[in-house]
Amino acid sequence: MADPTPPPARGELPVVALTPGGTPPARAPRSDAAENRRKILDAAAALVAEQGPDALTMNAVARASGTGVGTVYRRFGDVGQLFSALLDDREVRFQEAFLAGPPPLGPGAPPAERLRAYLHALADRFIDQRELLLAGETAAPVARYAHGSHLGRHAHMAMLLRQLRPGTDASLLAHLLLAPFAPSLVTHLTRDQGYTAGQFKAALDTLLAGVLADA
Template identity: 50%
Template sequence: MDQLQADSSLEARSEKAHERADAARNRARILSAAQDLVSSRGVDSLTMNEVARVAGVGVGTVYRRFGDHGGLVEAMMNQREHQLQRAITAGPPPLGPGADPVERIRAFLHSYADVLEEYGSLMAPAEAMMPSPRRYRSGPYAVHHRHLRDLIAQARPEADATYLADALLAPLAAGLYTHQRHHDQMSRDRIKAGLNNLISGLQR
């Protein structure tokens, strides 16, 4: 390869790296704008045009990065789930390691209720369309179930931890949570108090 070819190759790689960096920045900016919109104005504000406006990018950029509204929602959920999992594995107690197992269970259930408070209306339709075997034994549910099962086994070694993990996760189905909040007019605090009552059976 002569010098001209080498220079052209380096320039091409540099341009591709720059494009990837721009794409990553745009993706992060769009996701941040989407989360800010949901937090401040609710899920009804989450349109592709409004996300683009808040992010300061063209709406075409939003479509290129995420495909459609469903792709954007999925990316938001994945990011939120990664944040929760990082908090579980390496964050401060009681959600992270270092606390009593029952307190960690409570912290997780309350934290997930907070996720549903913000994103439940977006999660419920996708959850309803997911086949049961896939939902219950793959993806986030499997991670949450394993986390609770291990904590239950620590708190009550004689208990059926596998069954109880399912039982504790059942009230946190997005469809049920949104029904309780919007149809039954239950407050988030009331739901958390109910979760505490369920957890009380694990305390010695």
């Protein structure tokens, strides 16, 4: 079966499946196994979004996905592995969008437009999936900075910043622009404080304007 992942644009980072062990899968799964995996992950994501991470049990996911509980166990082993796979699946989908999707998020737009589109897309993702991401942060609050997903975001943003502001410390600027995307902060602002996605993105535009001034 051909690899369904589109090739990265020239000069971009490759999309990597972030398995719990940190290595990409050895081969593509059979079509029926891939279909079951997708159904299980989509059902798990819906459970977390609607009821919170505590609702993520193997039996609940089996019922919600219409698959046997034995299939869920064979595919993912336990709840911890299922949760890790769910986080990685959402991250790989996001990677595919900004590395090989249409502009301005994907290649083909000026770097300033891509950077703004990237921040907005990241805001939408963190707000829409805040329960899932918050649970991941709670499980490993410090390790997330060394996780492949964060490193990939940082590398992509630093690449765009180097194009916009040659000679500046693009790595540091990327870290600072990513700081608002701590899941705990996003949850506090949007759930507890009531800020909308539009307000969150407008504030990001204000921060970005300062970074791009005189660029």
